[in-house]
Each structure stands twice: as structure tokens, then as C-alpha cells.
Amino acid sequence: MEENKLTAWERMELIRHKGRPTVRDYIPMIFDEFYELHGDRLFGDDAAIIGGIARVHGISVTVLGQVKGHNLEENKKTNFSCPHPEGYRKALRLAHQAEKFHRPVICFIDTPGAFCGVAAEERGQGEAIARNLLEFSQLKTPVISIVLGEGGSGGALALGVCDTLGMLENSLYSVISPRGFASILWKDASREKEAAEIMHMRAEDLVEYGVCDGIIPEAPGGAHMNPQLTAGNIADFILDALKNLTQKSVANLLEARYNKFRKIGVFEEGGQIPPGSVLDDTLPGMDDLPEDGVSVSTEETDLNQVL
């Protein structure tokens, strides 16, 4: 594969291109048959996540994917590919179904993040994502995840606990969007271009961190220039991964999946334990501790104003 010279921000522009193929475009190109299944059996059906049974080279698989649209109307239906809890719960239901019938699970990640809204909070967005992380870590069938475009935050990771992670060569994957990153760390969302470069969110970066297992080439100029060719490359990646994963026993598969995530982390071990750590037996009393919440000094503020 030729070296991809695009910067992270140039890739961001590419993956936000209206013509970039979505999971709905790829499914008929990659799979021979597809039967879409709906609903989480608890609340409703979230159009931001598509799920169903598919066939690839004579093998039955379960397909899950976050659905971007090509235009405003499509994006309104799928909330710009930002799932609600019921989307994640539909994905989990279908993953358990796949486990029951010994079907591998293929996840397509393509979301700026989980939906942030009142209803999502009321229905437990955090719990829904957490549950998927826990359950997918123990799912007794192979799981392959592929980042198609944007992979943003826990909303992406909820379909990303897998045995093999592939990334399209221009896709990006990180803890938050560059805009959110700039807004939180620099209090200036307009510095998103700068953030994209510093966040190390390209496929090459993620290979280096041990998060990504393979980079899938796109058509020259980007996936939208030749969706069919790109789809063929995705299919090759899936078949390769399946060949490898289906040879493993379930115990080995789960052990390897645990270790894939277990080893990710950058820290230092050893050295001095600082004075004042909890190992000291002189624990501070309640009065000696720093203030919290909003406390007011009498030296600076008129008591009457406060009270």
C-alpha cells in the first residue's frame, strides 16, 4: 500500500464528503444477502444503527453498523449517525443472537459520537454503552470491527470491542472529535484543525498504539472515487480475519480479546511514593482539607452579600 500523505484534517474533510460511501452502500457490495432486523425489544428501533444477518462467501454473519446519511434528510433520520441507547441495545441483542447461532459479528463504526440529548440520558446512554463494552468482551463468537469514517468517543467504542480492528486508510478514531477536544482543552473550538493533528487519530497512529490491526486501502483519491473497489478491499480484510479467527477455540479467542485491550496504556511504574499519600498514617482531618464547591472567604467578600 502506498504511503498516505494526507494530514489528519485533510482526511477529516475527505470522510465528511457527502459522497463517501456509508454502511448502507457497502452492505450490498460486500455481502451476498442481507436481512435487516429491527428493534431492541425494550423501547424502539434506532435508525442510527443498522443490524441484520448477512452472507459472505457462504458464511452467515451478523452485521451491525452506524448509519451516516448522504444528505440532510437521510441524516435527520439517523441523527447524523449518533445512536441513542436503544441503538446500542439493538446491537447487543443481535450480538447475543449471533453468539447463539455461532455467527461471527461484523461491526462498522462510523459515528462522531453517541447522541447527547435529554431522551438519551433518560434511557441511560452511559449504561447502554458500558453494557456493550462488558458483553462484547465476553461474546463467544468472533467479532471484527471496521472504522469506515469517523470513530468518535464511547459511542464508537460500543461497537469496537473486537478481536480484529480494521480501519479504512482515511478513517479517524479517537476519544472525541477534534472540535470537542479543542473546545475542552483550549476552550476554543475553532482550533479543531490543530487538534486533529495533535490527537494522533490516523490509522497509522492507531496501529502504533496497538489499537488497530490492519489498514484497509481505499480507492485512489478516497473511498467515494470507487466505492466498489473499496468494498472489495473491506471484503478481503473481513475474509482474512475470519479465516484466522474461526480457527481459534472460544477460550483462546476470549483470552486474546481480553489481552488486546488489557495491554493498552502508557504509564510509569516504580519510584517514590509522594509524602502525604494515603499510606501515611497522618490522614488529614476534615478541617484541614481544601475547600470544595464554592466557598467564600470573609476577607474578600462582604458576609451580608453572601448570606
Place this chain on the structure above:
Amino acid sequence: MEDGGKDKEESAGKDSRAKIPKNLLFKCPRCGNVVFMEEFNAGLKVCPNCSYHSRISCQERLELTADRGSFVEYDADLTSLNPLEFPGYEEKVAAAQAKTGLKEAVITGECTIRTRRCVIIIMDSRFMMASMGSVVGEKVTRAFERATEKGLPVVAFTASGGARMQEGIISLMQMAKTSAAVARHSEAGLLYITVLTDPTTGGVTASFASLGDIIIAEPKVLIGFAGRRVIEGTIHQRLPDDFQSAEFLLEHGFVDMIVSRVNMRKTVSKLLKAHLPGQKLDL
């Protein structure tokens, strides 16, 4: 001491502001009520007006929870590095270390609570809002792994602003890592009690904090996935005050019980007792 410090402060200029004793009054961030700090501290840092349970340090939490002298810390020597080489990250960590006397935003270890042995995890929001980077993720994971090996229950007091942005994708992966460790502990048939404290949000809510067999919350604390301002920005209206409160989560079915700080130690120890081998029916 206050008078002695005053001269120095005046000559030291702006930087001395932090040294002015600020701990005379407490203003409740939930209801705005103001009380004398002495009274507030005597009441375990709970607002006497609305019963908001304010943030406390992990040392204070440990004192309120564990039997005196029973705590043995795990992995006290883990410290963050700067995987993205993000400018200013090391300085930020160093400042948090100096402020808190901690190496990172969580302490883990083994203790007894009213004689019942458990692995305990306590997050401290004073340390970079207890965001989860590599060290928090690793310490929490190791705590669950040791508990699984030793057949011990886990009690986790959570507080966090979410993933540690400065560590990028690596901080995101800590969510998967900790959740997988919870899964193995659960598979072994062991008890995990989560106590959600102020604030538990973002990537910690979307991983191990939401995965307890029993989920307890302190009254009035903030619990949620998305930030309030982010949601207000999306819907273009002000959210009600109780949105994402412990009571809101109880109402929507994501919390088992709300327990006041004064009763927490007793409640947790009774739940631990209810899960002791002798207390189970042999079916």
C-alpha cells in the same frame, strides 16, 4: 496563623490569593445555601438545606468507609506519561499531584468495612476532575483482577469528568479494558457494588461505574453521560435543575438506591454481609 500569613500575602501579590483561608463558609452548588464550614464539615460535608452530598477527597472517603488501619494500598507508584506529547500535560499532572498529595486520580487497595474484607476503589475529583487515563484505567483493572484472583467483592466510589482527553485514543481504550475486567470478576460470581458520587460522568459512567451488581448513589449528586452544556447546546433550552441528579437516575431505573453519607458505611457492609458464602442458600 492567618494574621502571620497576611503580610506575606500582601507582598507576594496576586499569587498569594490561594493562601487566603477560604474555608470559613460553604456555598452549596445545588441550592445556593451558605453555611459555616465548621457546621458543614461536622455534617460530613452535606448541605443541611438540600442534602446535596458535596465532593470529598479520597482520604476522607477512606476514613469514612474503611476500618481504621485496615487499608493496604495497591499500585501506589503508577504515574502518567504523555503518550500524545500533548503540550502542558506533564505540568498539569504535576500540579494535581502537588495539590492533592496523590500520584493519580484514583486509589485502590484492600480493606475491611465493619470487618468485611473487600477491594476498594476511590476516585478523587480534585485530581484533574478524576478523568480516566492510562493510570486510572490500569489501577481499576488491576483492582478487579486481584479481587477476582482472591475471590473478593469490589466496592467502587466513582467520581469523574470522563475520559482523560490529553491521552487521546488510549484514554478511550481504558473504558474497554476496565469493563472487560469487571466482566471477568462478574463471571467468577463475585459482588461489585458501585457508589456514584459527585460528579460521575462521561467515559466512567459509560464503563465500570454503570456495571455494578448494586448501584448506590449519594443524594443530589450529578450522574450522566453527556455534559449538561453540550445537551443544552443541542436542544437550545435550559434543562431542569434535577436533570442528571441521583434522583433522576433512580426515577429512570439506573440506580438501585440513594443512601446518605452517614449511612453509607453501614449499608455497604450489610450488602457485603448478605453476599458472604454462609449467607447464600445452597441450591
